[in-house]
Amino acid sequence: MQLTLEAISKKVGVQSWLYDMSIAPRSGAVTVLLGATQAGKTSLMRIMAGLDVPSAGRVLVDGQNVVGVPVRERNVAMVYQQFINYPSLRVRDNIASPLKLRGEKGIDQRVRELAEKLHIEMFLDRYPSELSGGQQQRVALARALAKGAPLMLLDEPLVNLDYKLREELREELSALFAAGSSTVIYATTEPGEALLLGGYTAVMDAGELLQYGPTAEVFHKPKSLRVARAFSDPPMNLLGASVGAGGVQLDGGPLLAMGLPATASHQLTVGMRASALRVSAGEGDVSLPGKVELAEISGSDTFVHVVTPVGELVAQLTGVHYFDLGASVTLYFNPAQVYVFDARGMLLLSPVRGGGR
Structure with a gap:
């Protein structure tokens, strides 16, 4: 039918x-x-x-x-x-x-x-x-x-x-x-x-x-x-950004080296799923230092809320992890695993497949 x-x-x-x-x-x-x-x-x-x-x-x-x-x-x-x-x-x-x-x-x-x-x-x-x-x-x-x-x-x-x-x-x-x-x-x-x-x-x-x-x-x-x-649970981390020289400039944060369409608007929004953030560095990762505001264990995952220079981020870590409130922690992510949206909120770039939930 x-x-x-x-x-x-x-x-x-x-x-x-x-x-x-x-x-x-x-x-x-x-x-x-x-x-x-x-x-x-x-x-x-x-x-x-x-x-x-x-x-x-x-x-x-x-x-x-x-x-x-x-x-x-x-x-x-x-x-x-x-x-x-x-x-x-x-x-x-x-x-x-x-x-x-x-x-x-x-x-x-x-x-x-x-x-x-x-x-x-x-x-x-x-x-x-x-x-x-x-x-x-x-x-x-x-x-x-x-x-x-x-x-x-x-x-x-x-x-x-x-x-x-x-x-x-x-x-x-x-x-x-x-x-x-x-x-x-x-x-x-x-x-x-x-x-x-x-x-x-x-x-x-x-x-x-x-x-x-x-x-x-x-x-x-x-x-x-x-x-x-x-289509994100927990909610996708959304960060203000703009077109920079050779990539995407996070407001208050680092430059992400990536190619953008020539028609990209100046003001951008970068999206990162919580599972794309890690507490250990990988090849090509960008680091964001911060302090732990909240850590909660849900099932087999740990959700860590971290205040960073670019805003509060939520990281979804596999397994049970323990963090002291107020402790310093560095989050890592690969620029290939971020989303970029234009000023109208329409998708410009999506992650390379296989970058997790």
């Missing part, structure tokens, strides 16, 4: 919820809608599903305009962040409900297969109220997969789960989506989730579609500062 949205927009009263945008998610693949809360992800998905009608534009399914066709007449499966199941039905009957509606055979076997994939086979005879939140969301996912719809919409389905459950389910979902043939639209606020799911990513902000393409390409080559901000 090929879903295509042509020049759609959405207004509610005088307020624009979605600005003019066009997108054709890759058929049979995962497309992640990535953006902060109120970026427009849910509004876009509701139009895709047929729950809402766009104020302008067309929604095409295999070339046919389906604007105005209600959701009950479309073959769409949906999973929300809330755990929506039939409370009066046992887990096995929740999962089986779309199969029974289609009058399929071998329902018991199919239900067990899906339950085993999502590790809920031991709960088949329980009611949803007897399950934890994570288990209930697995039931909702199993029912959506049982429907076998060519279009599957998942609106932040893991947001209400704890960190450990989210990590576990993300990996399982990646495998399940890869094994299926549905076009999957998955909304999230988390850049890490988009990277893990892979496929394609559409970055949204304040009702605008900023960039769409293969996830790795969008991550490594964000076309603007707005995309870079949306």
Whole structure:
């Protein structure tokens, strides 16, 4: 199934919820809608599903305009962040409900297969109220997969789960989506989730579609500062700079030797992902001395906030590291691993691939 949205927009009263945008998610693949809360992800998905009608534009399914066709007449499966199941039905009957509606055979076997994939086979005879939140969301996912719809919409389905459950389910979902043939639209606020799911990513902000393409390409080559901000966790370090003799001059810092387009504006912004900063020097690195303002351990990484002459920077270090507050530390980075944006916030240069997250 090929879903295509042509020049759609959405207004509610005088307020624009979605600005003019066009997108054709890759058929049979995962497309992640990535953006902060109120970026427009849910509004876009509701139009895709047929729950809402766009104020302008067309929604095409295999070339046919389906604007105005209600959701009950479309073959769409949906999973929300809330755990929506039939409370009066046992887990096995929740999962089986779309199969029974289609009058399929071998329902018991199919239900067990899906339950085993999502590790809920031991709960088949329980009611949803007897399950934890994570288990209930697995039931909702199993029912959506049982429907076998060519279009599957998942609106932040893991947001209400704890960190450990989210990590576990993300990996399982990646495998399940890869094994299926549905076009999957998955909304999230988390850049890490988009990277893990892979496929394609559409970055949204304040009702605008900023960039769409293969996830790795969008991550490594964000076309603007707005995309870079949306697709960075922790936030990208942004530094004021200008065109210098033979490179980019950081405000209050060193000159970075790099070639710039002849059309580059004088005022620039340099972006560095936190993982591009290190506390040990490598070949060709530039150094920035500073003092530790904060150090925090998160999972298997350590985030160090350092005040430097060019501003406060956050470094993401692999492993557990300990720093005394106020201690002197030198950060290192390679100029080949920085982003450069022009005065309009559009990308001029991106890092050489392989320079980390």
